[in-house]
Amino acid sequence: MDLKQIHDLIKVVNKSNIGEISIEDKDGKVTIKQKEEKITVTSAPAQVYSAAPAPVAASAVSPVATSPAATAATDNLITIKSPMIGTFYRRAAPDKPLMAEEGTEVSPGKVVCIIEAMKLFNEIESEVKGTIVKVLVEDASPVEYDQPLFLVQPA
Numbered sequence: 001m002d003l004k005q006i007h008d009l010i011k012v013v014n015k016s017n018i019g020e021i022s023i024e025d026k027d028g029k030v031t032i033k034q035k036e037e038k039i040t041v042t043s044a045p046a047q048v049y050s051a052a053p054a055p056v057a058a059s060a061v062s063p064v065a066t067s068p069a070a071t072a073a074t075d076n077l078i079t080i081k082s083p084m085i086g087t088f089y090r091r092a093a094p095d096k097p098l099m100a101e102e103g104t105e106v107s108p109g110k111v112v113c114i115i116e117a118m119k120l121f122n123e124i125e126s127e128v129k130g131t132i133v134k135v136l137v138e139d140a141s142p143v144e145y146d147q148p149l150f151l152v153q154p155a
Helices: 003-015 068-075
Strands: 020-025 028-033 078-081 086-089 111-117 120-125 130-135 141-143 148-154
Touching: 003 020, 003 028, 111 148
Parallel strands: none
Antiparallel strands: 020 028, 078 148, 086 111, 086 141, 111 120, 130 148
């Protein structure tokens, strides 16, 4: 079977409702499968980390009063976010100490974590001066672009 015949078969399969076709001759066997478009939707509760409460549709949840002290305490915090997708690490190596933990003083340029992306280890530096008050991601867990990693109390 030559290449032109295979291309013609592919066109026929694409235009029809045929799911799969196999043709075998003395030169070999060719199987053409119709691409199935399966949509799988999985849902998990999203973890939202923000300085202010996330807006929620009024019909979905009844209003809940937040204490003024709790919102005032988080209003002035700065978030260090992930600049890329990858795996978040708090140590340079398993036998090394944590780079940043709650209570650690940070300044611009200080490495606070490492994000591994495509076998490259990228050092993430703080852009603010202050004290880390909360680590928002577990060690060795995947992170998304712009995902909050740390909350910092500015100095």
